[in-house]
Amino acid sequence: MEKMKYDVVVVGGRVGGSTASLFASKKGLDVLIIEKNQEIGVPVQCAEATSSSTFKTLEMKPSSKYVCNEIKGADVYAPDGSHGHLEGGYAEGFILERKLFDKHLAIESAKAGTDILVKTTVKDLIRKKEGVRGVVAKHMDHTLEIEAELVIAADGIESQVAQMAGLNTRQTPHSLCSCAQYEMVGVSCDPHYLQFYFGQKIAPGGYVWVFPKGDGVANVGVGVRSDTTSAYSFLRKFTSQMNATPVELNIGGVPVHGPVDKTYTDGLMVVGDAAGQVEPFTGGGIHVTVLCARIAGEVAAEAIEKGKTSENFLKRYETRWKKEVGGDLKQSLKYRRIMDRLTDEEMNILAKFLKKQDLESISKMSMLGFVRDYPQFLKLLKEIL
Numbered sequence: 001m002e003k004m005k006y007d008v009v010v011v012g013g014r015v016g017g018s019t020a021s022l023f024a025s026k027k028g029l030d031v032l033i034i035e036k037n038q039e040i041g042v043p044v045q046c047a048e049a050t051s052s053s054t055f056k057t058l059e060m061k062p063s064s065k066y067v068c069n070e071i072k073g074a075d076v077y078a079p080d081g082s083h084g085h086l087e088g089g090y091a092e093g094f095i096l097e098r099k100l101f102d103k104h105l106a107i108e109s110a111k112a113g114t115d116i117l118v119k120t121t122v123k124d125l126i127r128k129k130e131g132v133r134g135v136v137a138k139h140m141d142h143t144l145e146i147e148a149e150l151v152i153a154a155d156g157i158e159s160q161v162a163q164m165a166g167l168n169t170r171q172t173p174h175s176l177c178s179c180a181q182y183e184m185v186g187v188s189c190d191p192h193y194l195q196f197y198f199g200q201k202i203a204p205g206g207y208v209w210v211f212p213k214g215d216g217v218a219n220v221g222v223g224v225r226s227d228t229t230s231a232y233s234f235l236r237k238f239t240s241q242m243n244a245t246p247v248e249l250n251i252g253g254v255p256v257h258g259p260v261d262k263t264y265t266d267g268l269m270v271v272g273d274a275a276g277q278v279e280p281f282t283g284g285g286i287h288v289t290v291l292c293a294r295i296a297g298e299v300a301a302e303a304i305e306k307g308k309t310s311e312n313f314l315k316r317y318e319t320r321w322k323k324e325v326g327g328d329l330k331q332s333l334k335y336r337r338i339m340d341r342l343t344d345e346e347m348n349i350l351a352k353f354l355k356k357q358d359l360e361s362i363s364k365m366s367m368l369g370f371v372r373d374y375p376q377f378l379k380l381l382k383e384i385l
């Protein structure tokens with residue numbers, strides 16, 4: 001058995017792991033990323049849309065090295081085909097090439113001093129009386145015992161690492177949105193606008209998305225609140241009407257139940273999908289993950305500098321990320337719960353109302369008029385406000 005020693009071991013090398021390690025390494029810590037795949041960033045399980053806040057958090061400029069397209073807004077389609085157009089604001093952003101973006105982050109992290117082991121899987125934790133103190137990992141047929149003051153679990157929705165430390169990060173079929181996506185060639189759509197389609201017949205409990213990557217290439221996907229087999233069959237059905245060819249198929253789950261109850265314990269913090277740090281309404285996780293992972297990397301540096309890695313000290317990680325995004329995630333969960341209850345007919349009514357409004361400044365008067373005409377929305381409205 002080979003033995004190693006680091007300040008911090010980060011499990012998972014994609015967006016969460018690479019961001020946490022980048023900021024911990026920048027603060028001078030000795031950091032190791034362990035990634036079970038042979039290459040960082042693949043296979044992609046993402047529609048690749050993100051907002052400018054991702055780059056702000058990372059202190060990076062969006063670069064054509066890993067950004068394929070700029071997005072100016074979105075077109076939203078209700079079940080009856082009614083169509084709303086969103087310009088700018090929340091709908092603005094970028095389409096990434098995640099394979100290149102995640103790898104770029106890992107490269108930046110390595111340049112800052114992080115060591116990386118690919119094709120290596122964490123199998124167990126080293127536990128001492130003061131808490132987690134490293135990991136046991138398997139690389140090919142070697143077993144590695146890696147001691148560390150702290151472990152950051154960035155191992156995605158199938159996370160085992162935080163559970164090994166006693167945290168309840170388990171996802172259930174009910175807490176996930178199952179997704180299937182083709183990257184397709186020959187998609188005719190406006191290259192700078194996202195498309196969303198709602199309706200029980202095409203995506204029960206979720207939506208269909210068409211996210212343009214430019215040059216007739218787009219991510220076309222379906223998220224549903226049931227199993228992945230049906231996500232794939234809904235995808236097949238939707239794309240059968242398109243004269244486009246798939247070059248890639250991605251299947252995966254998105255945690256849409258809000259963050260897990262506790263994201264730290266003695267010697268360990270959990271970030272990203274593993275911690276449920278995803279907007280439940282949209283399923284967007286990249287911007288939230290980088291923010292929480294940066295905080296985890298910075299808290300790791302403070303903890304190690306002070307020699308305090310108990311849960312008492314690491315609690316500040318959760319306090320900080322909740323202060324930054326906790327409120328937004330709660331609000332997003334409310335929206336998702338409301339969407340879960342809307343019938344197709346109610347979605348059509350809502351779409352017609354929203355179409356007439358300027359989303360940034362919906363007035364109280366127009367809301368009152370709306371609920372007077374459609375009283376069934378009053379209860380839903382109370383839940384949002």
Ligand SMILES: Cc1cc2nc3c(=O)[nH]c(=O)nc-3n(C[C@H](O)[C@H](O)[C@H](O)COP(=O)(O)OP(=O)(O)OC[C@H]3O[C@@H](n4cnc5c(N)ncnc54)[C@H](O)[C@@H]3O)c2cc1C
Nearest residue numbers: 012016036046047048049122155156179252272273285286
């Ligand atoms: C179909 C789909 C579409 C999506 N679209 C969008 C979108 O358009 N915009 C957006 O913002 N978000 C989107 N998301 C969500 C987004 O992809 C995630 O929130 C984000 O990737 C989370 O990053 P992460 O680093 O926490 O986890 P992951 O990206 O899942 O990375 C976890 C890593 O840990 C590694 N790992 C796991 N276990 C071990 C182990 N034991 N040892 C070593 N390594 C391990 C895995 O190999 C993996 O590389 C989408 C998700 C899906 C499934």
